[in-house]
Amino acid sequence: MSTVLEPTKLVPYHQVLDENGKVVNRDLMPKLSDDQLRELMRRMVFTRILDQRAIRLSRQGRLGFYAPVAGQEASMIGSEYATQKEDFILPGYRDVPQLIFHGWPLYQWVLFSRGHQHGMEMPKDVNALFPQIIIGAQYVETAGVALAFKLRGEKRVAITYTGDGGTSQGDFYEGINFAGAFHVPAVFIVQNNQFAISVPVRLQTAAETLAQKAIAAGIPGVQVDGNDILAVYAVTKQAVDRARAGDGPTLIETLTFRFGPHTMSGDDPTRYRTKELENEWERKDPLVRFRKFLEAKELWSEADEEKTVEEAKEAFNQAVKKADEYPKMTIPGLIDSMFEVLPASLKRQREEYTGKEEA
């Protein structure tokens, strides 16, 4: 008998632009106006500058927790751009840019980073959760958010993010399986940046792609060049449209790379990845590629770049200033945030702290 047990790769891979900004797949080219194309570039440059500023502030000891994003801008910005304001984002700890462009005020991000609970509080009109720390938790919750949209007949989509490492969690499988079983309007993004802290993706799984994990859940899974913002946008847009139309969830794996350390809390990438690998990915920089594409169409200039850089610096400075001035967290405030109706036991505990404050 012939062997029937062969691992298979069953998912397509998509790219629109190659590393030099040349169009390699006209069919997938999204219909975006010149202004929209410029906006994508603006957002990526803005994000790159925020990242640099955050890293700098962090090194000065003036920020708190921060997970750098440089290298992943196309995956982040391209996918968020495919959503609408009423769509709901469930992000991981690195997914700050998507939140910012979905409406999370910058100063709240700074508060979040500095460990102020009000950083996690989303303004009423912002359809998103704070960055999730527990890897995988947001994937299962996404099935719930999306089911709510379906039950209420709302034409809204839930979109969530995790990393390559996150696909190993039980919650990952439960999330995509529930979403498939309930046929809900959800989009699951996996940003495969090749490493989970120090662990390379080949140690996470024997699966050739992460997108193929969708097959077992009975939902479409696709792999996309995560440093090609047009491909990320185009594929996510199809998934979002499909979800909105009531046709069910999709899993998208974006192939990308984080240029910086895992977080600013002492990670040293030289312990687990080579300079050659870093150089290889630097050549695929999502900003460089898209800039070349736009410059060839005369849609982006040096002046545009400079203007965006200045805007980003200014926005970041304002955000830090506002966060600096924001009232500090207090223990009574913390206690008050535990319940809608504070139990007597907690009221008593609260008094121990208010007395002290007034003294």
Place this chain on the structure above:
Amino acid sequence: MAQMTMIQAINNALDLELGRDPNVLVFGEDVGKNGGVFRATDGLQAKYGANRVFDTPLAESGIGGLAVGLAIQGFRPVAEIQFFGFVFEVMDQIAGQASRLRYRTSSRFQCPVVFRSPFGGGVKTPEMHADSLEGLFVQTPGVRVVIPSNPYDAKGLLISAIRDNDPVIFLEHMKLYRSMRMEVPEEAYTVPLDQAKVVREGKDLTVIAYGAMVHTALKAAEELAKTKGVQAEVIDLRSVNPIDIDTIVASIKKTHRAVVVQEAQRQAGAAAEIIAQINEHAIYHLEGPVLRVTPPDTVYPFAQIEDEWIPTPQRVLDGMNRALTV
């Protein structure tokens, strides 16, 4: 003897046990090449190979299940949960499976697994990293919970934990990893898993603590001695499951008053259990109620106010003064 930090003492204990017993395995997220996010396993993969010290996929439940399965087959896994706030992901494998393997199989199988995990506040981690969740396992029959307060104990307790034939949760307070050095023998030695230690003698008041709170309690005790001439006896529990009530009772028979200090929230934690046991074993030796110094019953707060939330030496001192007067 060598001067070691707690992280070095832990690394050293793992190194010695890997060298001594080929059945000892070390695994978890980032423990291999990276040597752990705190470097607790630094150099061990290079020394013992990737069959004995290895990275796992990112899944705590998987890590727990792998450990239990290997233990069933006679290995002695030392599994790292990268931060103890992620223990909820592996709750069933620890509290539901590992803890009852011996009982279920009448000792046909046993579960000599050590779950090592950093925890504890004061180092500005993101959410779900610093929480003191030991109380959950004070209420879990079938597991031991060990919490060292210094490098010497860390090494001796970890070696005991690895050699013990039942599951041990070994909690490493992040703030203690590098904050102190002490003389630690280079060779292997053990510290018993169920014995508290009197770390400061006194006749007027007993203070019971564990983990980083031992140091907070010691500071408060010095202050009390200096300002009031009152001598507090400080007990480092070292294990919160089981609790060494004998050492506590012996102290209370001398002092007649007691305070329990814990970094975990107030309700139903280790301190509550300690006080219940004191009531059962020593109530007639007490001259006043046993008090608790703990944070309030909120989630572990976001980093900005953690230093205020965690009991400070001043709060402990206030608690001691109250215990002396009520």
